Amino acid sequence: MKKFAFVLAAGLVLAGCGTADSTSPTTTTSGGLTTVKLQLQWFYQAQFAGYIAAVDKGFYKEQGLDVQLLEGGVDIVPQTVLATGKADYAVAWVPKALASREQGAGITDVGQIFARSGTYQVAFASSNIKSPADFKGKKVGNWGFGNEFELFAGMTKAGLDPGKDVTLVQQQFDMQALLKKEIDVAQAMSYNEYAQLLEATNPATGQLYKPEDFSIIDWKTVGSSMLQDAVWANTEKLKDQAYQDRTVKFLTATIQGWAYCRDHAEECRDMVVAKGSKLGKTHQLWQMNEVNKLIWPAAKGVGLVDEADWSRTVDISQTTKNQTGDTVLKKKPEGLAYTNDYMQKALDAAKAAGVDTTGSSFKPTTVTLTAGGA
DSSP states (O other), X not given: OOOOTHHHHHHHHHHHOOOOOTTOOOOBOTTSOEEEEEEOSSSSSGGGHHHHHHHHTTHHHHTTEEEEEEOOOTTOOHHHHHHTTSOSEEEEOHHHHHHHHHTTOXXXXXXXXXXXXXXXXXEEGGGTOOSGGGGTTSEEEEOOTTOOHHHHHHHHHTTOOTTTTSEEEEOOXXXXXXXXXXXXXXXXXXXXXXXXXXXXXXXXXXXXXXXXXXXXXXXXXXXXXXXXXXXXXXXXXGGSHHHHHHHHHHHHHHHHHHHHHHHOHHHHHHHHHHTTOSSOHHHHHHHHHHHHHHHXXXXXXXXXXXXXXXXXXXXXXXXXXXXXXXXXXSSOOOSOSBOSHHHHXXXXXXXXXXXXXXXXXXXXXXXXXXGGGO
């Protein structure tokens, strides 16, 4: 099915968009902690391990915060939850959130946790699909819902017209269509769906598939990667000093959480599993390792927005067209789309507390996957 689901995503934003009342009362617990709600982008998994660790290890509590994690899902648009005042902060990909801002959502990127994109397109090595140019005439899977912008940018850069040169197929959030060879190339996150392929049995050998069985198109290499998981705050509420202070405290503890998961990957894996994730232990450890690669090392400090990466994301959002000629953004973001002010204060506080905020010595580990990721 050919479908560009940005239209649906934008509709969800329009249906519930608005600016939360900056004067809404702040709740406190019996222990004097300020209650903070963080809307996650998806179901519990190691993609959000740093936030889970900051809760479980008491880092938020040390900052005087009682942080409640709100699990995401297919029908939840985090930036809309934030903009309508149902959460204090939200985790969302930058292009999706910028599209919501253009529709009227009053939100600001205050913490660019993922410095690198984790999006791939994956094909069987036997297909000889090695670059976006090779997609011509092929069945190209994508999830939609705002996850496909890098794919369209990569195809456009290769000189392909997404509306004419390929058959776009609405892909489920798994790799079954590729494994069954119903599509030629599939969308995958380095930390999730790609691992699902390596957890599946190759019918030709009776053993698990190996990396050499697949060809990976990495948008970072192609040059069409875009910024992904960021912490978004309510723009209007950022005018309030109490919310500003709370934002710095929240980010300080968040830095601690992600630094902890960098240095204690297996323990953080166990925290995620304990939250009730449906993904298995080896899969979650793979995910933790791959997510750490997207964050660390962070030369200038974790969470700071890099201007070049931001500009590339905005440029692709404005210039890349889908099969109907639409772009993610009609114009450059206006107002306070992002700020490093609060993250820099949080980095200073975290460093003063002895936290390694750059991870310059970070080395990823080798994770051995098992059947089904158990």
